[in-house]
Amino acid sequence: MSSLRESFERASLPALTYISSLPRFVPFLAILGLVIAGLLIPGWGWVLIVLVVLLLAWIGALAWPRLSMPERMMRVAVVVMMAAIAITQAVPRG
Template sequence: MSSLRESFERASLPALTWLSGLPRVVPFLFVLALVVAGLLVPGWGWVLIAVAVLLLAWIALLAWPRLSVAERLMRVAVVVMLAAIAITQAVPRG
């Protein structure tokens, strides 16, 4: 199982290196912009939120071994909440 994790981390290394070169606020603002735009764009805005969910889940998976239980719960809650919003927008009720 650790080799799967190591290969995941190795595959993510170029993107993480690029992200670490940005100012710390830029990734946050990018995810925030995706979510806000996803909420404001009618119809296909859920796709933007789904992209934000994937980005946040990717970062959470990379950081998972170093997180405390409370930090893990917070990250899972944010990802689940945004996924629920995306699903609600993608499949509106009648």
């Protein structure tokens, strides 16, 4: 019987295989493009930032067991910061 973690890793394998086959700069530019578009598009741009938050959380969850404590804290800080940006974009001050 496989654990939940093994199932998660197995389900993620096709996507990770595809991402790792891309040139290294492509995933970085994709994330950067989503963040910039999310910041610049009024109204629904926050949805793009939420997508970035989900992608970063997914990658962080996969890497979590192999990370040191400072690396874990940095990953959590980035996800929390991006989530705060998404919330700020989704609920603007009136």
